[in-house]
Amino acid sequence: MRKEVIGNHELYMGDCLEILPTLGEVDGVVSDPSYGMNYVSGWRKEKYDKIENDNSTKVTLKIIDWAIQNVIYSTYVFGRWENVKEYPKPKSIITWVKNNHGSGDLKHEHARQSELIFFYPGPCHSWGGRGQRI
Numbered sequence: 001m002r003k004e005v006i007g008n009h010e011l012y013m014g015d016c017l018e019i020l021p022t023l024g025e026v027d028g029v030v031s032d033p034s035y036g037m038n039y040v041s042g043w044r045k046e047k048y049d050k051i052e053n054d055n056s057t058k059v060t061l062k063i064i065d066w067a068i069q070n071v072i073y074s075t076y077v078f079g080r081w082e083n084v085k086e087y088p089k090p091k092s093i094i095t096w097v098k099n100n101h102g103s104g105d106l107k108h109e110h111a112r113q114s115e116l117i118f119f120y121p122g123p124c125h126s127w128g129g130r131g132q133r134i
Contacts, residue, residue, distance in 0.1 A: 001013065001014030001015070001018065001019055002014060016031070016033075016059075016063060017059065017062060020063070020066045020070075021066075023070070024070065025070050025071075025072055026070060026071055026072065027071070027072050027073050027074075028071060028072075028073050028074045028075065028076075028122075029063070029067045029071050029074075029075045029076070029077075030075075030076045031060075031063050031067075031075075031076070031077045031078065032077075032078040033059055033060040033063055033077065033078070033079075034059060034060065057083060057086050057087070060077065060079065060083070060087070061086070061087070061088075063077065064077055064087060064088055064118075064120065065088070067120060068088065068120060071120070071122040072122045072123065072124045072125075073121070073122045073124055073125045074119070074120070074121060074122060074125050075119070075120040075121075075122070076094075076117050076118070076119055076120075077117065077118045077120070078096075078115055078116070078117055078118075079115075079116050079117075079118055080115070080116065081116060083116070083118075084116075087118055088120075090118040090119050090120055091119050091120060091121050092119045093116050093117065093118055093119065094116070094117040094119060095114050095115075095116060095117075096114055096115045096116070096117055097113060097114050098113050098114055098115065099113060100113060
Protein backbone atom coordinates (compact mmCIF):
# COMPACT_ATOMS: atom_id res chain seq x y z
CA MET A 1 0.00 0.00 0.00
CA ARG A 2 1.13 3.52 -0.75
CA LYS A 3 -0.35 6.70 0.75
CA GLU A 4 0.00 10.18 -0.77
CA VAL A 5 -1.00 13.33 1.09
CA ILE A 6 -2.33 16.08 -1.19
CA GLY A 7 -3.11 19.16 0.87
CA ASN A 8 -5.69 18.03 3.45
CA HIS A 9 -6.51 14.87 1.48
CA GLU A 10 -5.12 11.35 1.56
CA LEU A 11 -4.89 9.07 -1.49
CA TYR A 12 -4.36 5.35 -0.85
CA MET A 13 -3.03 3.09 -3.59
CA GLY A 14 -3.26 -0.64 -3.00
CA ASP A 15 -5.71 -3.47 -2.55
CA CYS A 16 -8.96 -1.83 -1.45
CA LEU A 17 -10.13 -4.94 0.39
CA GLU A 18 -7.08 -4.57 2.65
CA ILE A 19 -7.24 -0.77 2.99
CA LEU A 20 -10.96 -0.10 3.51
CA PRO A 21 -11.37 -1.96 6.83
CA THR A 22 -8.53 0.13 8.32
CA LEU A 23 -10.10 3.51 7.53
CA GLY A 24 -13.26 3.90 9.59
CA GLU A 25 -15.55 6.75 8.45
CA VAL A 26 -14.43 8.70 5.37
CA ASP A 27 -15.86 11.70 3.51
CA GLY A 28 -16.10 10.02 0.12
CA VAL A 29 -15.12 7.17 -2.17
CA VAL A 30 -14.53 7.16 -5.93
CA SER A 31 -13.92 3.64 -7.22
CA ASP A 32 -13.32 2.21 -10.67
CA PRO A 33 -13.28 -1.51 -9.81
CA SER A 34 -13.30 -4.43 -12.19
CA TYR A 35 -16.66 -4.74 -13.96
CA GLY A 36 -17.25 -8.50 -13.73
CA MET A 37 -16.92 -9.03 -17.48
CA ASN A 38 -13.80 -11.25 -17.54
CA TYR A 39 -12.21 -8.89 -20.05
CA VAL A 40 -9.02 -9.62 -21.99
CA SER A 41 -7.88 -7.29 -24.73
CA GLY A 42 -7.67 -8.95 -28.11
CA TRP A 43 -7.48 -5.68 -30.04
CA ARG A 44 -4.15 -4.17 -29.02
CA LYS A 45 -0.80 -5.24 -30.41
CA GLU A 46 0.48 -5.68 -26.86
CA LYS A 47 -1.00 -8.61 -24.97
CA TYR A 48 -2.13 -8.02 -21.39
CA ASP A 49 -3.06 -10.41 -18.63
CA LYS A 50 -6.69 -10.68 -17.58
CA ILE A 51 -7.87 -7.95 -15.22
CA GLU A 52 -7.62 -9.27 -11.67
CA ASN A 53 -10.98 -10.12 -10.03
CA ASP A 54 -12.86 -9.33 -13.25
CA ASN A 55 -14.66 -12.65 -13.37
CA SER A 56 -17.37 -11.45 -10.95
CA THR A 57 -18.70 -8.36 -9.19
CA LYS A 58 -17.91 -9.67 -5.68
CA VAL A 59 -15.14 -7.13 -5.04
CA THR A 60 -17.30 -4.26 -6.25
CA LEU A 61 -20.19 -5.36 -4.05
CA LYS A 62 -17.85 -5.42 -1.04
CA ILE A 63 -16.70 -1.87 -1.86
CA ILE A 64 -20.29 -0.61 -2.17
CA ASP A 65 -21.42 -2.39 1.01
CA TRP A 66 -18.48 -0.92 2.93
CA ALA A 67 -19.14 2.56 1.50
CA ILE A 68 -22.83 2.49 2.41
CA GLN A 69 -21.81 1.86 6.04
CA ASN A 70 -18.79 4.20 6.27
CA VAL A 71 -19.00 7.10 3.79
CA ILE A 72 -20.30 10.37 5.20
CA TYR A 73 -20.91 12.34 1.98
CA SER A 74 -20.65 10.61 -1.43
CA THR A 75 -19.72 7.35 -3.13
CA TYR A 76 -19.20 7.09 -6.89
CA VAL A 77 -18.62 3.63 -8.40
CA PHE A 78 -17.89 3.12 -12.11
CA GLY A 79 -19.62 0.21 -13.81
CA ARG A 80 -21.47 -1.16 -16.82
CA TRP A 81 -25.18 -1.28 -17.58
CA GLU A 82 -25.12 -5.03 -16.88
CA ASN A 83 -24.16 -4.22 -13.25
CA VAL A 84 -27.41 -2.35 -12.54
CA LYS A 85 -29.23 -5.54 -11.55
CA GLU A 86 -26.40 -6.74 -9.27
CA TYR A 87 -25.50 -3.56 -7.37
CA PRO A 88 -27.55 -2.15 -4.50
CA LYS A 89 -29.96 0.43 -5.91
CA PRO A 90 -28.10 3.74 -6.31
CA LYS A 91 -29.70 7.13 -5.68
CA SER A 92 -28.85 8.03 -9.28
CA ILE A 93 -26.68 6.96 -12.20
CA ILE A 94 -24.44 9.37 -14.07
CA THR A 95 -23.52 8.73 -17.70
CA TRP A 96 -19.94 9.62 -18.59
CA VAL A 97 -19.83 10.27 -22.34
CA LYS A 98 -16.27 9.40 -23.39
CA ASN A 99 -16.44 10.17 -27.13
CA ASN A 100 -14.39 7.06 -27.89
CA HIS A 101 -15.47 3.46 -27.73
CA GLY A 102 -14.56 1.35 -24.73
CA SER A 103 -13.86 -2.31 -24.21
CA GLY A 104 -16.36 -5.09 -24.54
CA ASP A 105 -17.82 -7.45 -27.12
CA LEU A 106 -16.50 -5.98 -30.35
CA LYS A 107 -18.27 -8.59 -32.48
CA HIS A 108 -21.86 -8.54 -31.24
CA GLU A 109 -22.72 -5.15 -29.82
CA HIS A 110 -22.49 -1.45 -30.54
CA ALA A 111 -19.18 0.14 -29.61
CA ARG A 112 -20.05 1.86 -26.36
CA GLN A 113 -18.91 5.43 -25.91
CA SER A 114 -20.00 5.85 -22.32
CA GLU A 115 -19.63 4.42 -18.85
CA LEU A 116 -22.01 4.52 -15.93
CA ILE A 117 -21.19 5.94 -12.52
CA PHE A 118 -23.37 4.72 -9.67
CA PHE A 119 -24.00 7.38 -7.01
CA TYR A 120 -24.68 6.56 -3.35
CA PRO A 121 -25.14 9.55 -1.01
CA GLY A 122 -24.00 9.32 2.59
CA PRO A 123 -26.03 10.60 5.56
CA CYS A 124 -24.43 14.09 5.41
CA HIS A 125 -24.65 14.55 1.63
CA SER A 126 -26.59 17.56 0.38
CA TRP A 127 -26.81 19.67 -2.74
CA GLY A 128 -28.23 22.53 -0.66
CA GLY A 129 -31.83 21.85 -1.68
CA ARG A 130 -31.18 21.70 -5.44
CA GLY A 131 -30.21 18.83 -7.70
CA GLN A 132 -26.67 19.07 -9.03
CA ARG A 133 -26.41 19.44 -12.79
CA ILE A 134 -23.53 17.66 -14.44
